[in-house]
Amino acid sequence: MSTAPTGHAPDDRSELQSLAELARNFFVDTVAPHREEFAEQGYPNREVYRQAGELGLLCMSVPEEYGGGGGTFAHEAVLFTEQVKGGDSAMQLGVHTGIVPHYILSYASEQNKKRWLPRLASGEWIGAIAMTEPGTGSDLQNISTKAVKDGDDYLITGAKTFISNGRNCDLLIIAVKTDPAQGAKGVSLVVAEVADDTPGFERGRLLKKIGQKGQDTTELFFDGLRVPRANLLGTAEGQGFIQLMQQLPQERLICGVAAAAAIEAAVDETLTYVKQRTAFGKPLFAMQNTRFELAECATIAEVVRTFVDSAVDKHLRGVLDVKTAAMVKYWTTDQQSHVIDRCVQLHGGYGYMEEYPIARMWADGRISRIYAGANEVMKDLIARSL
């Protein structure tokens, strides 16, 4: 099954194929051997980000003048695909390379782009974005974290939760209210450089999750965190909600790319298993139910792949709209859940054992219907355009 988006010239496709091999080898040889260690400690070692940076796997769609690879989202899509197929769920590359750099590229000052992007591209720094709060997730205009002006700085006070890369991050985009009297129009995005000893900044618990156990997801607390006003994203306060709306289609597409890869990997994994496992004197694959289940799952994999590739193609041409991105996010991640659940069933009891890849895929994948906008919120967005 394809790992590179279709619709590209043969030269592009062979370049993307080479990248796929490089990325797959990185995840299998460098990251996967640490799976248990990362899951046990609840976060990946920073070293793997630096190793990814050395291989040129980070910020591939950021222009070279800012330390990036000068490529496109097609390169990023290959990375996310190979991460899933290589069995890693500890590195939060969607956030680090697929989301954070693009806010900086689109809205930061030239000086800040030059300061931040090369560090993210090299893996010296790890990026995160903090929108969700204990009291609000889907309803982002109701956040209560505040940024109050103090001379040339903002003082940030509030709490965030469920933040990916929360333990490891050095650069954090924070959604704040610069005007608490307003709803969406009072939201701004501010970038903070953070370290464990930054005054006014505290990393909370490493949250224990049912999947993606090697990935650090934490609470974050701000008590007068001082951030230069020059770190505001955009030219004026109050643009945060619009910026989120502009950037979320790419985030949702990343979910679709990962879902397509997960479905393909689950079908491949299950085919291998049912062909070698026997029951009642024959391989499981000889049973009509197993064959029909996998025939249906393989068909879904093809349809998802076609839908995702067409959305990637639209995104590369700059015409991926909010509605299509929401359709991709909701439908492909729903399919991911359903297909992987059926694949677990075909594995029998072994499908419930963490040491089997299908069990990890089941637990790792469940969040995809909830984050980056819950699937119900996606349906609401779609319905608005009907």
Ligand SMILES: Cc1cc2nc3c(=O)[nH]c(=O)nc-3n(C[C@H](O)[C@H](O)[C@H](O)COP(=O)(O)OP(=O)(O)OC[C@H]3O[C@@H](n4cnc5c(N)ncnc54)[C@H](O)[C@@H]3O)c2cc1C
């Ligand atoms: C592993 C993990 C990583 C995450 N990473 C990040 C991160 O890096 N940064 C960040 O800011 N956040 C992150 N999140 C938070 C995530 O984006 C939110 O959990 C998500 O947006 C849902 O918000 P909530 O949990 O507050 O649920 P709520 O908003 O309370 O919603 C609960 C449920 O209500 C339903 N619902 C909500 N709104 C509607 C609606 N309008 N119509 C119909 N039904 C609705 C949905 O079924 C939804 O799942 C992460 C979460 C997890 C678990």
